[in-house]
Amino acid sequence: MGIRFCKDGNLCEIVIEEYDETILMQMKEEEERKKKLEKLSSPPPTRTNKDEAATRIQAWWRGTLVRRTLLHAALRAWIIQSWWRLTLVRLLEKRRRRVLDYYAQQEWAVVQLQSWVRMWLVRRCYCRLLNAARIIQTYWRWHNCHTRGFLQGSYELTATQLELELEIFLGSQICRITDCIPFPIKN
Structure with a gap:
């Protein structure tokens, strides 16, 4: 950041550059060191309106940088x-x-x-x-x-025939079958 004054003492131009925070901190530390050295070597300076205006502008700019x-x-x-x-x-x-x-x-x-x-x-x-x-x-x-039904019967087998006698009980009825079945005889 730089401030230039005209020959008649009026403020002519303010140059503002955006720096990184670390660069600004380094620059601030260098300024503080220079100020300490100047204080030790020279008598305290007298403040003028120009110095106060520059200080106010610098303070405003530093505040703007911090806020940003x-x-x-x-x-x-x-x-x-x-x-x-x-x-x-x-x-x-x-x-x-x-x-x-x-x-x-x-x-x-x-x-x-x-x-x-x-x-x-x-x-x-x-x-x-x-x-x-x-x-x-x-x-x-x-x-x-x-x-x-109930089935009951008997049979008799002879050489030539079969005699069957069957009785079938169906409840109250009885059915009787008697039959002779001859065998066929071959000579």
């Missing part, structure tokens, strides 16, 4: 915070998705297991009922056979 630097730092911090929040949201979404998938997989396994157990129980019940039906059918068929 703070603004840049705040913007950078805001950008980093925004990025970090977005990263956290993505991580949480991935974790939520993994937990949901794991839960769905467990639910599917439980449903399959329950399905198999229910199938096994129903099949076991069905087999018991089927066995009971077979037992009932067997007893019913035996009962029907014995109550419908």
Whole structure:
């Protein structure tokens, strides 16, 4: 930063250049060192209006630089915070998705297991009922056979014929069959 004055003492031109913070700090430290050396070697200077105006301008400019630097730092911090929040949201979404998938997989396994157990129980019940039906059918068929009719008979076998005598009892009725069946004899 430079200030130039005209020959008549009025302010003519202010040259402002933007520097990096570290360069500004180095320049400030050098100025302070020079001022200390000047104070030690020379008597205190008298202040004029020009010096006071220059000091005010320099103070204003330094304040502007500090505010600009703070603004840049705040913007950078805001950008980093925004990025970090977005990263956290993505991580949480991935974790939520993994937990949901794991839960769905467990639910599917439980449903399959329950399905198999229910199938096994129903099949076991069905087999018991089927066995009971077979037992009932067997007893019913035996009962029907014995109550419908009773067969009793005798036979006599000779060399030339078969004599049959059968009696069939059907409830209250009796049927008698007597028959002689001759054998064909070959000579």
